[in-house]
Amino acid sequence: MHLGVCYYPEHWPETQWADDARRMRAIGLTRVRIGEFAWSRIEPEPGRLDWAWLDRAIATLHAAGLGIILCTPTATPPKWLVDAMPDMIAIDREGRPRRFGSRRHYCFSHAGYRREAARITRAMAERYGHHPAVVAWQTDNEYGCHDTVQSFSAAAATAFRVWLAERYGSIAALNQAWGTIFWSQTYRSFDAIDLPNLTVTEANPAHWLAFRRFASDEVVRFNQIQVDIIRALSPGRDITHNFMGFFTEFDHHAVAQSLDAVGWDSYPLGFLDSFRFSEADKLRYARQGHPDIAAFHHDLYRGCARGGRWWVLEQQPGPVNWAGHNPAPLDGMVRLWTLEALAHGAELVSYFRWRQAPFGQEQLHAGLLRPDDVPAPAYAEAARTAREIEALGPMPAAEKCVALVFAYEADWMTTIQPQGAGLSALWAAFAAYSALRQMGLNIDIVPPDAALDGYALCILPCLPVVPNQLLQQLADFDGPIVIGPRSGSRTADFAIQDGLPPGPIFPAKVTRVESLRPGLEHVGEGWCVRHWVEHLETEATAELVADDGTVACWRSGNRRYLAAWPEPELLAVVLDKAAREAGLERLDLPDGLRVRRTGSLIFAFNHANRMLVLPEEVGGRVVLGQRELAPAEVTVLAL
Amino acid sequence: MHLGVCYYPEHWPETQWADDARRMRAIGLTRVRIGEFAWSRIEPEPGRLDWAWLDRAIATLHAAGLGIILCTPTATPPKWLVDAMPDMIAIDREGRPRRFGSRRHYCFSHAGYRREAARITRAMAERYGHHPAVVAWQTDNEYGCHDTVQSFSAAAATAFRVWLAERYGSIAALNQAWGTIFWSQTYRSFDAIDLPNLTVTEANPAHWLAFRRFASDEVVRFNQIQVDIIRALSPGRDITHNFMGFFTEFDHHAVAQSLDAVGWDSYPLGFLDSFRFSEADKLRYARQGHPDIAAFHHDLYRGCARGGRWWVLEQQPGPVNWAGHNPAPLDGMVRLWTLEALAHGAELVSYFRWRQAPFGQEQLHAGLLRPDDVPAPAYAEAARTAREIEALGPMPAAEKCVALVFAYEADWMTTIQPQGAGLSALWAAFAAYSALRQMGLNIDIVPPDAALDGYALCILPCLPVVPNQLLQQLADFDGPIVIGPRSGSRTADFAIQDGLPPGPIFPAKVTRVESLRPGLEHVGEGWCVRHWVEHLETEATAELVADDGTVACWRSGNRRYLAAWPEPELLAVVLDKAAREAGLERLDLPDGLRVRRTGSLIFAFNHANRMLVLPEEVGGRVVLGQRELAPAEVTVLAL
């Protein structure tokens, strides 16, 4: 695995570059990512391209032996461009322009901006496409960050109508598919269809779903333009993009299809603060992040890469600046996160950033170096980790174990029509992932069209639309299958399917669903139905029944259907059964301990605040660390 | 009492209509409500009216023996109409358009839309006004739903100025009435007056009150146009409208004056979620709704009908889709709600809806049938209830007992200037209603101009403006009168009246009012002053005095004045005294049990989660159910 770092030569005096590069190499870094916010420096005025500084920066880094990941700077179009075409600005859901002054201030649907983004991409690729230092390209930066996928601009409305016409063919087909007869919404032409924001009360869910798909497709299209240019002009280089954590605004599976390596930006402490964790967990893991945040995304983005190559393009190296509270990670966590990425199969971990910037929006975001150029705590951790990675040698691949099926549009559908406040498919997926990982199992988070052969166990935590291809895969699947609530509940156009949910995926009819306010519970033995419950008409066996008769889990053959929201305790019971049936070795791990098996190695990570001991059933020879793990410690065993 | 159902023939294949109609009749339904969102189907393009399908639908329902309540479709103007006059769209308080895509996307003040609404109403009334199947008309749907009474559009501003000129005659009179000398707000002409939204800090309360009255009058006017057309073209048919629950945005008493039967839509579980109940009550009654939700509205809308005819036009039949949490009602609740409406004097209960729609915004809203056409739980409950109603025979009228005076503008005034966060006249009215009903008393919720003769007890929970007519009525009233805080505190133009509140309604001067943060309490014996306290200068007797000397209730002759917010415990003490003095038999009902007397019958309803036993003092011969009531059970006794 390569270690790298994100670097902004334009932020620092040129005199510092060579020493920076030298020190990067000295601590074992081999990759450096540059350029992503440099447009105003590359093209300080319209049409005048200033390559000289970048030529020198690249040369300097190259001379030190670093491989460069060069980024297109399209996430931050310069002010002169915005002034030249003010309507390239996105419009928010409330109808307000999202103005220049930070980043991502563009509408994906604006043709003029797409041309400009292509122009600057082409210019960069022409100049550096064959440069020996350039090993990879990153397109743009964090698509969707700051809620920037959906734009409610005139450009988006126009493009949406075209998209609809292509998808539905005729307005009659759209009216039929969306059920516009409901509330007198029948359209006479595609031109009559507006964006679904600012309606009096909720818009038609099919309307929203179409808009979400359209908006996602616009990201795919925007990215593809850059990919096509770079492929043509920079042969042999990898193309990547840095996705974010807990982002579902667009279909990452779709964008990933054109990438050579799928990247993501790992900020466990920031994500802890912003995702739906309990206050208790937020406090307990304040300096570590919830133990499954990073791993969940590793396994999700490996799935986006279809099991292939994936990178951590930004790794949190200390406190960040952007969460509600920004504590420092425990000493050792940067190393732990790095080794965890290694264990999950990353090809690269790149720290963000080399040196803390003393100016701008992120001046309280840590780097490997302090603003005064002295090493910050992560500097030594990175150096140590580089040596350890070297010593461990090439990583063996992990064997297939559990397949967790996740679709981005599942999350769109559950958030468009949650029925119970705050429920979402992403939350369900994370809960299922965490429950499985607490059993010490390896998980692959895969798209609905992934092949399932080779897996011992399959879970669909919440998948409203089940494609035919997946139905077929499941029919061929021998191991236990766990199907979460709402799965198979909707057609592709957000209608309840004929014959009632969950359709062919499970032999039952969901005759009624209920969402439950907090405190309204059906108590079982060691588990509880909360938030959501479904009533089934079925010949299947009621496997878990609450004291009041509410059935939480039904079973038919190798399939289980969860008729309740996948809460941790319920998942623990159900997945324990399924794992045993699958013949999987289930570990009884203490709170905060996590393991990952990679063929011949077992990695163990202590995310807890206290000393933990590896359970005896985790065997093997210690090749790194020890069987007693201090907080933030990592142990590696060889079998 | 008739049972009916809301039906959307346009949602279903025509081949299904006859069987639907047959089954409606088979379970005892005699009424069917149709047409309310069908504009785009009736007039698919401007001026082309397609009656054929509706002719056939009506014929089919008629043939089955159903009486039809035909609705004007004006709550959902079609897209082509909005495109033809985009400024018919309402503008929200923040200045944003409330766009097409759901429903109620019109501004009541838009002259063009009023013409269009009249046109489609006339067209329907001309075609079906004399149709033998049509027994009644419903105007529009749920005026005010989704906060649609107030529009801050240019059309509204213009109409508001005309309204002001008519009300005040001269700008000098308005300046005087509003006290515009305060903060230099004097106007030189009616044209200078804007709508009161988007002011830097709160606008003049008299300005807001005038706008609220104007906005309410616009609803009255809008409705009147349809009523006038239908009366002329469809003689002998009832005209109704379906009001909603806990809605106070317009004066329902005023709209009701032109109706033959006052309708409302009863969704106890949805209303539980959205109204100001404690979290404990929301949990306790999660599957029943607070026991007084439905009854409060029955008695309120019977008051809107001046004691006359009233209907439940939509009855919740299972889980709904629109609340924060949407659990299923307990088995039996649909029957309980239906019989409760019967006991309170309803002429009709119409379930919403016949069959759950598999598409559109409400696809998770239950019906009598599931989307797959199989009976949902409410189907059998409806059928059983129909038989029971038949068996019970015609309902005797209830005798007058307690009059609770409520005015919509009281709620406007308390929310315009709450003085203490969250306090409102509606909340006070509900608390008083609930306290009285827990004593087993029958209550009529009446407007301030209702006659009070025949009542044993009268309560005004919170009535800032006390009209002279009411003062006279109270002077003639012999029974105990309970006057809540803020009553008599303001002139009709929202000024403190001369000589201080409460004016002639009670011999006292309120010299100071305080609102109290939660936790700031004055403790009495079994009650507590919370939220609000008033200091009185009076010769009246201090009847309830807290430990620290704070007086919660004053008495003078047959009148009591509550100098504190009407909290449940305080109300229980005060109303117990008043009821005894009134000679009313006060029952000691267990939590969750409610009764209603209708001349010779006593109905008892168990809203609790546990088995309850009727108290011994509730005598009579059991004609339905038994004296031990399971949850959701109903017992009827004959005297």
Add this chain to the structure above:
Amino acid sequence: MHLGVCYYPEHWPETQWADDARRMRAIGLTRVRIGEFAWSRIEPEPGRLDWAWLDRAIATLHAAGLGIILCTPTATPPKWLVDAMPDMIAIDREGRPRRFGSRRHYCFSHAGYRREAARITRAMAERYGHHPAVVAWQTDNEYGCHDTVQSFSAAAATAFRVWLAERYGSIAALNQAWGTIFWSQTYRSFDAIDLPNLTVTEANPAHWLAFRRFASDEVVRFNQIQVDIIRALSPGRDITHNFMGFFTEFDHHAVAQSLDAVGWDSYPLGFLDSFRFSEADKLRYARQGHPDIAAFHHDLYRGCARGGRWWVLEQQPGPVNWAGHNPAPLDGMVRLWTLEALAHGAELVSYFRWRQAPFGQEQLHAGLLRPDDVPAPAYAEAARTAREIEALGPMPAAEKCVALVFAYEADWMTTIQPQGAGLSALWAAFAAYSALRQMGLNIDIVPPDAALDGYALCILPCLPVVPNQLLQQLADFDGPIVIGPRSGSRTADFAIQDGLPPGPIFPAKVTRVESLRPGLEHVGEGWCVRHWVEHLETEATAELVADDGTVACWRSGNRRYLAAWPEPELLAVVLDKAAREAGLERLDLPDGLRVRRTGSLIFAFNHANRMLVLPEEVGGRVVLGQRELAPAEVTVLAL
């Protein structure tokens, strides 16, 4: 000290004026403030000035022996003016106009409105500048109230660009200072710079800081125009402005420089409700306000006056109307607040308002008189206090004791980039003030450029930018110096300074800062690190070390550096040490008791809900009250 009252002759019949004036004098009032919202009465239509009524009002008040504080009416421009130039309206951060209908509906940057404000000011000053009754002028009213300092209008954008050009000279200098290279924000000209609102995510903090400074300067400029006119036309009269509580939107030190007496409006109960106090404190002090609210502002505004003359222009006399909850103060609090102002050196306390208005927005705001012209509770308290003040005689000045350095822009910087939710320099300053006052110490809250000689102790609770002048002052300061977190952390343009914080103010480098979620704590002995912690590289002595090794306080020579958020318990420990070293006599006061020494007198104030006894170490002869203080009681001792 003078007592006065705010009076609105335009609200009352002219026949009442003389008696009002007589009664004011009868209870000992000698000042009356008028005119501040009277523009529409003074100039009922454009250009027609109606002085007659005001002439008579002034004559009447004068005849009674009252000195008049005459206000310019510019906080409430009349509707005809807004209609004549609609773009004078401010624009809020969301881009919405802040319309006419309440007050402060103007944009400080609008040249047309500035001209109009100058015109009406000149007209008033020409007419009354030499009037013998006029003793002082108040400019406008409560600058900044209702969040009105920042306007995002076109006028503001234009003026901001001019301001930037003046400050930075060249766009290159601005780019350098702001670090616009970050996120590609480089500007090519000042014209390209927008206001920092509505950006996709946070704008550059230097951009925000510049805008905040600009917006503050616009207030200074607006006020200066009026001051210049009045000085020229009304020689010998004091000019004042009434600042508000817990307002930091503009630099009060800067506005105050042109005033003769600095005024503020004291509403302890309202401020309790709206500032960041714990719920427990809000409940405990619900009827008193937190004990330090009024005193903090007295000492802050005395600092704005550079130790000179300051007034309380509005004093809460009972319940107000504008907070979330509006209880009445305890009996005696109005007197306590008045005597507290006296003890802190006020020259004037003016009650707001004479008579409660029965109309308009503030009809539930108490006055000295009730709306029915009968004395409200505060009337007698004011009269009694007037006699007591008379008896106490002239106040001796307080000696210098503790200097607490506060800068308004410190609060801007901490709120622009809080790093931890809710942290602000104002909160830190209040906490430090409260801790010192609980020790019985006198405090002066001074600007960073104030002279520090004569003080025994100096504290900078949170001062991101430390000016050189202050560094020099501190170098010359012999007593203990306590430096709070974030002090010295930023350059004047919001960058981390070279060589890391805190720079020359303390011999250390802050290598890392962390913000901590509630519950994440480092526990020391009787104190706790919460919210914020800094890691220092230093040769200084670790004075307070938590159980886990976290250092909360470092010491080097006479300086201490708090590496943690200034929480009450931590402050108590640190300031106790510092006070002892400074040789200050530290009192052990019971909760809720506060004292103030003024040369030969000691005032004691009981803010608690229970009887308190003065500690023995508080010596002297009782000249008012007694050593046992009932709630809201005041005791004065002479040494």
